[in-house]
Every structure is written in structure tokens, then in C-alpha cells.
Amino acid sequence: METGTIPVDELSGGLDLYRTLESGQSYCWRRSDVEMYGGSPAPNAWYHTVVSAPEDAAVSDAVIRVRVRNGVLEWESTVDADSIVRRLLRLDDDLEAIVAAAPDDPLLDEAYAAHRGMRLVEDPAFPCLISFICSAQMRVSRIHTMVSTLAHEYGTPIEFDGDTYHAFPTPAQLATATEAELRDLGLGYRAPYVVRTAEMVADGEAHPEEARTLEYEDARDYLTQFVGVGDKVADCVLLFSLGFDEAVPLDTWIKSAIEDYYPDCDCGSYAATSRAIRDRLGGDYAGYAQTYIFHHLRTGE
DNA sequence: GCCCAGGAAATAT
DNA sequence: ATATTTCATGGG
Numbered sequence: 001m002e003t004g005t006i007p008v009d010e011l012s013g014g015l016d017l018y019r020t021l022e023s024g025q026s027y028c029w030r031r032s033d034v035e036m037y038g039g040s041p042a043p044n045a046w047y048h049t050v051v052s053a054p055e056d057a058a059v060s061d062a063v064i065r066v067r068v069r070n071g072v073l074e075w076e077s078t079v080d081a082d083s084i085v086r087r088l089l090r091l092d093d094d095l096e097a098i099v100a101a102a103p104d105d106p107l108l109d110e111a112y113a114a115h116r117g118m119r120l121v122e123d124p125a126f127p128c129l130i131s132f133i134c135s136a137q138m139r140v141s142r143i144h145t146m147v148s149t150l151a152h153e154y155g156t157p158i159e160f161d162g163d164t165y166h167a168f169p170t171p172a173q174l175a176t177a178t179e180a181e182l183r184d185l186g187l188g189y190r191a192p193y194v195v196r197t198a199e200m201v202a203d204g205e206a207h208p209e210e211a212r213t214l215e216y217e218d219a220r221d222y223l224t225q226f227v228g229v230g231d232k233v234a235d236c237v238l239l240f241s242l243g244f245d246e247a248v249p250l251d252t253w254i255k256s257a258i259e260d261y262y263p264d265c266d267c268g269s270y271a272a273t274s275r276a277i278r279d280r281l282g283g284d285y286a287g288y289a290q291t292y293i294f295h296h297l298r299t300g301e
Numbered sequence: 302g303c304c305c306a307g308g309a310a311a312t313a314t
Numbered sequence: 315a316t317a318t319t320t321c322a323t324g325g326g
Contacts, residue, residue, distance in 0.1 A: 024307060025307095132307075132308095133308095133309095135306090135307050135308080136306090136307085136308040136309065137305085137306055137307090137308060137309090138306055138307080138308095139305085139306045139307090140306085140307075142306080143306095143307080189309090189310095190308095190309095193309080193310095224309095227309090227310090228308085228309065228310085229309080230308060230309050230310085231308095231309095232307075232308060232309085233307085233308070233309080236307070249307070250307095251307040251308085252305095252306075252307065252308090253307070254307090294307070298307080
């Protein structure tokens with residue numbers, strides 16, 4: 001086993017693992033000591049994930065687990081995971097500067113103040129895409145369950161420190177699933193969306209990573225070609241996986257925030273409202289602001 | 302029982 | 315183009 005430590009006070013803006021990994025951005029990490037999510041913060045809890053190796057590389061998948069204890073981020077892995085952890089948790093983001101540069105806005109100030117240390121994640125693209133296809137009309141805790149179920153049923157198992165973990169299934173692995181199987185696993189009407197999108201990626205018809213090369217709104221349009229992906233899910237993938245910090249997913253919570261706090265930003269269509277609220281929340285880092293407001297309103301904290 | 306959840310696709314106007 | 319309807323499912 002390889003291990004490492006990163007002092008939290010070396011990170012601009014700190015790190016709150018609970019708020020980063022259980023705020024509904026990422027479904028690629030699991031808290032190790034629970035079956036069900038939705039509980040209260042768990043100090044010192046381990047979180048684990050499996051990062052998939054490129055199919056054409058001669059290396060295997062890697063298990064990574066992290067926790068914060070006594071002001072230090074500790075990681076344990078099958079590989080040297082320092083740079084991977086920094087990338088997945090965006091530890092090199094200058095969070096202090098992002099907060100400082102945010103527009104002076106009562107709701108946003110409140111949200112940033114209430115959730116210090118929450119960082120955005122950078123999930124791998126395919127798992128992120130499938131996660132948010134599953135997210136339609138679902139609670140955060142159930143999305144975690146659905147993603148874990150997919151990993152357990154279709155992902156590659158990997159041993160680490162006496163336990164068995166499962167990677168999120170590759171497109172080819174998930175494309176072997178049938179709609180009926182996924183319905184039996186509780187995915188409901190999202191089942192055919194997941195199968196068809198997995199087939200599209202497995203067949204080389206399209207790949208979410210392609211969106212990285214495009215301008216923001218073109219990237220959003222590109223992602224909506226996947227079955228089960230509309231503007232909102234596309235924005236989630238752009239923000240939580242593909243490096244588009246300006247993306248502002250217009251979900252139920254941010255829509256109610258627009259109604260209550262930014263009524264002039266309601267421009268009717270998704271695209272026009274998106275431009276207006278993106279501009280209001282600070283442009284280039286509007287997605288950071290959106291994630292804080294989302295979590296602030298959803299948790300009532 | 303009733304309502305809702307990080308919506309999208311199909312259909313109607 | 316925009317407005318309505320349908321679609322599953324567990325938890326409160």
C-alpha cells in the first residue's frame with residue numbers, strides 16, 4: 001500500500017470532505033462506513049473511489065481512499081495517488097481567490113460563508129455522465145445508491161487491503177446491461193437512457209470528453225446528443241467533470257433561487273436564463289457559486 | 302395514500 | 315419554438 005499526507009492548511013480555502021463529496025456533485029466516492037447516505041457529517045470518515053486505467057495502458061485500476069484527520073488529508077492507495085487526489089478534489093484551486101472574486105451578493109455571501117472548505121470535484125467523464133442521467137427526479141442519497149449498484153453489478157472488482165472494491169463500469173461493460181436488468185435494479189425510466197448512452201460511447205459514436213474541445217454552449221449542445229441528457233444534465237457534466245467552471249446547472253433549487261432572489265434572470269428559455277444567471281453569479285466561476293447556493297438551499301444550513 | 306426528488310422525451314399547440 | 319404530459323421509485 002502507498003500512502004501520503006497533505007496538510008489542509010496548505011490548501012487555499014481549506015477542505016471539507018463531507019461537503020465536497022456528499023453535496024450531490026460527485027457520485028464517484030463512497031463513505032466507507034455507511035450503506036445509506038443523507039446522514040450527518042462524519043468527522044474522520046474514509047471515502048473511497050476507484051479510478052479506471054485507460055484501456056490501452058498496461059496499468060490496472062487503482063483504489064484510492066482519503067480522509068481528513070487532525071487537519072491533515074491522508075490518502076491510501078494501490079498506487080502513488082498524490083497527483084490523482086489533487087486533481088479529483090481540485091486541491092490546487094485557489095478557493096480563497098475564487099470566493100474573494102465572487103460578486104457581492106447577499107445569498108451568495110451567505111452560501112460561501114456557511115460552507116467553507118467545500119471544493120468542486122473533477123469526476124471522470126463517463127461515470128459523471130451516467131450519474132447525472134440517473135439523477136433525474138431522484139434524491140441525492142438515492143443517486144449514490146444507484147451508482148454504487150451499477151458499479152457492483154457491472155464494474156471490475158479490485159482487491160485492496162483485504163476488501164473488494166468495484167470500479168465504475170466501462171462503457172463496454174455497461175453496454176452489456178439490458179433495460180430490463182436496470183429496471184430490476186431500480187433505475188426506473190432512466191434504464192433505457194443509461195443503456196443507450198453506454199452503447200453510444202462504447203460504439204465510438206460520441207464521447208463526453210469530446211466536449212472539452214468546444215466552446216461552452218457548443219459543449220453543452222454536444223452533450224445533449226446522449227440519450228437522457230438535456231441542458232441541465234449537460235451542465236452538470238461540464239461543471240463537475242470537464243472543466244467548465246462557468247456552467248450553471250438550472251436544477252429545481254437554482255430555479256427557485258432565481259424566482260426568489262434573481263427574478264430578472266428568468267428569461268424564459270434555458271439558454272437565455274443560463275446566460276443571465278451565469279453573468280449574475282460571476283461569469284467564469286459562476287458554477288462554483290451555483291454549487292454553493294445549491295447546497296446551501298438544499299440542506300437549509 | 303400523498304408528495305416529492307440535482308429532468309428528459311414524446312406529444313400537442 | 316414553446317407548453318403540457320408521461321415516465322419509476324423509495325422515503326418522508
